[in-house]
Amino acid sequence: MTFRLVQIAKASERIVAASADGADWRRVAGVASIRELAQRAIDTATGLEAFARASLSDAVDVAAALDEGRLLPPIDHPDPAHVYLTGTGLTHLGSAHGRDQMHRTAVQGVTDSMRMFQSGLEGGKPPLGEIGSQPEWFYKGNGNCLVGTGADLSMPAFARDGGEEPEIAGIYLIDGAGQPRRLGYALANEFSDHVTERENYLYLAHSKLRAAALGPELIVGDLPAEVVGVSRIRRGGSVLWEKPFLSGEANMSHTLANLEHHHFKYALFRQPGDVHVHFFGTATLSFADGIQTAEGDVFEIEAAPFTLPLRNRLVRAADTPVRVEPL
Known part of the structure; x- marks a missing residue:
C-alpha cells in the first residue's frame, strides 16, 4: 500500500497525519510539519515512512479537514x-x-x-x-x-x-x-x-x-x-x-x-x-x-x-x- 502524509491546520496548532490506504488516518505525534518530520528522520538516520509509522497515535478525520478547508500544502x-x-x-x-x-x-x-x-x-x-x-x-x-x-x-x-x-x-x-x-x-x-x-x-x-x-x-x-x-x-x-x-x-x-x-x-x-x-x-x-x-x-x-x-x-x-x- 502507498504511504502518505498530510499537514492540517487545527485550532491554534498544526498537525501531521499519515495513512497507508488513504482512509485510516492517524496523527504523527510530536511534529507540527512534514518538514520537521523529515528533519527528525534525517537526524536519526531513519526512513521517512519508518519514522512516521513509529510515531502514529490517535485517529484524524481528514475528510472533515478537507471539507473545512484546513488541509495545507504538504x-x-x-x-x-x-x-x-x-x-x-x-x-x-x-x-x-x-x-x-x-x-x-x-x-x-x-x-x-x-x-x-x-x-x-x-x-x-x-x-x-x-x-x-x-x-x-x-x-x-x-x-x-x-x-x-x-x-x-x-x-x-x-x-x-x-x-x-x-x-x-x-x-x-x-x-x-x-x-x-x-x-x-x-x-x-x-x-x-x-x-x-x-x-x-x-x-x-x-x-x-x-x-x-x-x-x-x-x-x-x-x-x-x-x-x-x-x-x-x-x-x-x-x-x-x-x-x-x-x-x-x-x-x-x-x-x-x-x-x-x-x-x-x-x-x-x-x-x-x-x-x-x-x-x-x-x-x-x-x-x-x-x-x-x-x-x-x-x-x-x-x-x-x-x-x-x-x-x-x-x-x-x-x-x-x-x-x-x-x-
Missing part, C-alpha cells in the same frame, strides 16, 4: 524564501504538440520546442548511472507562491491568461551535508500564462512567475510508472472542460532521476535546510483545446494513487502600481 518552511519552486517542460510524450503549435506561428520550420522535445526522446532516459540530455528548466518563485487545495489561485493583474497545468511535483529537503533528500511526490497545478508564452517563447519565464497549487497528500516512496488522472474546469457549477492526463515515467521522455540530476547539479540548489518543489511537466492543457479561462472558474485535478483532490478557484489579483525609488 510542504512549507517558516521562511518562505527557503522554498524554491522550479520545473521542467517538454518532458512528457504528448507535450510537444501544444507547445509547438503555440510557437509555430512566429517560426518557420522546426521550432526550438520541438528540438528540445526530440533531445529528450533521444537522451532523456540514459542507462542507470549515466547522465542524460538536459531538459527545459524554469523558475516559478518561492514559498510565498504556494497554495493548497481549496485556496484561490491568483493570477497577476497584468496576466493575459490563467491556465492550469496538471502534473506531479517532487518534494525535497536538503540535509546538513548538502545532499538532496526526496520526501515524496504531490499532485500539482503548476499554473501559467499561455497567452503570453504563445506571443514569444522567450516569454516563458514571464508566463511561469506566479502562484502554483499542491494537492494535500505527500506520497512517500516511489512514484508509479503509470499515473492516470483527470483535469477539469468547472464554470458556474457545470463542467466546462475535462480531459484525462498521464504522468509517470511510462509516459515521459525523461526519467525522474535525469530531471532531478539536472536541477540539483547546481550548488545553489544544495544549500542545507532549503526545501524544493520541482514540477515534472504535463502534456494536457485546456488552452491547447481552445479554452479561455475566466475569473471564478474552478480547477479540479485528481489522479491515483492520490486519494484527495486538488481544487482551486481562479481569481485575479488587484492591480498594485510598482515604483522603484532611489534611496
Whole structure:
C-alpha cells in the first residue's frame, strides 16, 4: 500500500497525519510539519515512512479537514524564501504538440520546442548511472507562491491568461551535508500564462512567475510508472472542460532521476535546510483545446494513487502600481 502524509491546520496548532490506504488516518505525534518530520528522520538516520509509522497515535478525520478547508500544502518552511519552486517542460510524450503549435506561428520550420522535445526522446532516459540530455528548466518563485487545495489561485493583474497545468511535483529537503533528500511526490497545478508564452517563447519565464497549487497528500516512496488522472474546469457549477492526463515515467521522455540530476547539479540548489518543489511537466492543457479561462472558474485535478483532490478557484489579483525609488 502507498504511504502518505498530510499537514492540517487545527485550532491554534498544526498537525501531521499519515495513512497507508488513504482512509485510516492517524496523527504523527510530536511534529507540527512534514518538514520537521523529515528533519527528525534525517537526524536519526531513519526512513521517512519508518519514522512516521513509529510515531502514529490517535485517529484524524481528514475528510472533515478537507471539507473545512484546513488541509495545507504538504510542504512549507517558516521562511518562505527557503522554498524554491522550479520545473521542467517538454518532458512528457504528448507535450510537444501544444507547445509547438503555440510557437509555430512566429517560426518557420522546426521550432526550438520541438528540438528540445526530440533531445529528450533521444537522451532523456540514459542507462542507470549515466547522465542524460538536459531538459527545459524554469523558475516559478518561492514559498510565498504556494497554495493548497481549496485556496484561490491568483493570477497577476497584468496576466493575459490563467491556465492550469496538471502534473506531479517532487518534494525535497536538503540535509546538513548538502545532499538532496526526496520526501515524496504531490499532485500539482503548476499554473501559467499561455497567452503570453504563445506571443514569444522567450516569454516563458514571464508566463511561469506566479502562484502554483499542491494537492494535500505527500506520497512517500516511489512514484508509479503509470499515473492516470483527470483535469477539469468547472464554470458556474457545470463542467466546462475535462480531459484525462498521464504522468509517470511510462509516459515521459525523461526519467525522474535525469530531471532531478539536472536541477540539483547546481550548488545553489544544495544549500542545507532549503526545501524544493520541482514540477515534472504535463502534456494536457485546456488552452491547447481552445479554452479561455475566466475569473471564478474552478480547477479540479485528481489522479491515483492520490486519494484527495486538488481544487482551486481562479481569481485575479488587484492591480498594485510598482515604483522603484532611489534611496
